Amino acid sequence: MSAFFAMGGYGFYVWCSYVAMAIVFALEVRSLRSRRRAVIEEARLAVPEATSDLSGKTG
């Protein structure tokens, strides 16, 4: 197992790459999740009457 993590002496470079990638994509997913929640919350607070003319618009 420790041989696997050592990566033949290149462990630092290999794991800095893989861990950085994992962190980047995990943060992207997490920020998307909280952004979606925030946007839904704002939509709930929006007044439907004021902008209902958008409803018929397509394309």
Next chain:
Amino acid sequence: MATLNWYRYASPATFYPLAGRLIPWFAWSAAILAAVGLYVGLVVAPTDAQQGEAYRIIFIHVPTAWLSMFLYVVMACWSALAVGFNTRLSAMMAQAIAPTGALMTFVALWTGAFWGRPTWGTYWAWDARMTSELILLFLYLGVIALRNAIDDPRRADRACAVLSMVGVVNVPIIYYSVKWWNTLHQGSSISVTAAPKMAAIMLTGMLIMSFAAWFYSIAVVLVRVRTIMIDRERGAAWVVALDEVRAA
């Protein structure tokens, strides 16, 4: 009448539920492919004769580098549609792609640096491919910053579309940089016209990781475009009628 269906899905109100149904499929495909790809890349694939274990970085470097370029082209295509047909969905798709494209570019540059250090002896060089890839990152960041700088979303759509389309000229420069200039970065290991210059198992691992990156990008972009739709059309009847918005 079949052509009308395309116009139907060009409306956020109809695209939103369609995207919602597609997201789990792409997300799960990405997760399974990534698990298989990582296993092949880190465990099954043999040690490279010249680069030792350091070469295993290419299993994430090459897919993210490909995606960084593909996503830019896709973003530019949606931008062209947005300008040509003035469709809201196209502009929203372009907007949704930019952050994921920027992250793919960042990961490609980062992993490239950590591969370059043990292999070439340097984290960074102002070589043609690395420099043009860095410019790609700045283009993505420029598109995102430009949108944030313009308050009116429709004006921001047009401005970002123009910048995206102008910037697409950089993609063939990245792609052909290793042919046009004699640089530090080596030529491609995989070509559509010649046999690959790598072992079959390594190629398999890289292709699996590439599909994982593709499906991940599609899933994430669809989630983001749905968020953008709710944000930009809040108050519209179709948004108000959504289950997730109605549930208190």
